[in-house]
Amino acid sequence: MQKRILIYIVLTATILFSTTVYGIMQNQEANIIDINSVAEGNIAREFLREEIIESNNLIHFISDLTKLSHEEAEYIVQICKEKEIDIFLVLGLMKVESNFNIRLIGKQGEIGLTQLKVGTAKWIASNIGVEFKAQDLFEPKYNVNISTSFLKGLRERNNGDIHKTLTAYNRGEGGLKKYMVSRSGRRNPAESTYSKRVLEYSTIFRESFKNYNS
Secondary structure (H helix, E strand, O other): OHHHHHHHHHHHHHHHHHHHHHHHHHHHHHHHHHHHHHHHHHHHHHHHHHHHHHHHHHHHHHHHHHOOOHHHHHHHHHHHHHOOOOHHHHHHHHHHHHOOOOOOEOOOOOEOOOOEOHHHHHHHHHHHOOOOOHHHHHOHHHHHHHHHHHHHHHHHHOOOOHHHHHHHHHHOHHHHHHHHHHOOOOOOOOOOHHHHHHHHHHHHHHHHHHHHHO
């Protein structure tokens, strides 16, 4: 009888001990999960904070560089992000085309920041479902919306080739073909003085922003 009682006590103690240990392990695991969740949340918040700071710095940089308003600079950042176009490429293009003069009219009637021809702009506006008014091309946000849509289409039709894209922007798609035929013996027949200038300014502005942001 005493032996049975002793066995019962030992079994009960063993069960209680096992349950206690299991509970402690569960609590420790839960604590680890909680700690990991908190750590991941902190990392995500820090990343978001840095991204917001970077975006705000970029907006201020563009506004300082181009003399556009904060709202207009913010729009350029947003539209380039939406269309997955390098913002510094667009800044380089603006520099070459108009030197950031929103009122500039070119020799062939090109208008505004990115020097769009009326016929080309009207065609693009129709393709993207935007109402077209030639005078709106003097408005920076409208002008950039049309030009970045144009750039995006050119990039897609030229399989991402940046020199083809920029030379076509400058010469037209028919002009690009003629230009490449005339340079068929070159290593990169699509590379033009225009495309190189835009890319050079793009690099300059990218480096300037790094210093501006430091």
